[in-house]
Amino acid sequence: QVTLVESGGGLVQAGDSLRLSCAFSGRPFSNYYVGWFRQALGKEREFVGGIRRNARHTYYANFAKGRFTVSRDNTKNTATLEMNNLKPEDTAVYYCAAATYYSDTDNPQNYDYWGQGTQVTVSS
Secondary structure, eight states, X not given: OOEEXXXXXXXXXXXXXXXXXXXXXSSOGGGSEEEEEEEOTTSOOEEEEEEOTTSSOEEEOTTTTTTEEEEEETTTTEEEEEEOSOOGGGOEEEEEEEESSOSSTXXXXXXXXXXXXXXXXXXX
16 A cells, blocks of 8 residues: 655745655655645646656756755655745645656646645745
């Protein structure tokens, strides 16, 4: 049984930084592509960024480029989303997800496992 658990969310001010973590368990972590998504109240879930199995390639949504960084440590079964210069529009529940196959990774339907999410609130 694969489980993902996010942590690190909270309430911050505009311009601050946050580091979200995703703890993976149940199967070999290095077998999975990892994606981060977010969902704001009343909006659809959207892709934030992702990282391939070997950690050598990362991908970002346009709004995340230059401010967010995705990383992973396959020895610790964890993935991380570093967020800098946060803005009020970044307020959302953030999710990590794992996909067995690397295909159209900005589509949440292509992910096999999801965490429960962690709330990030950015005040102005």
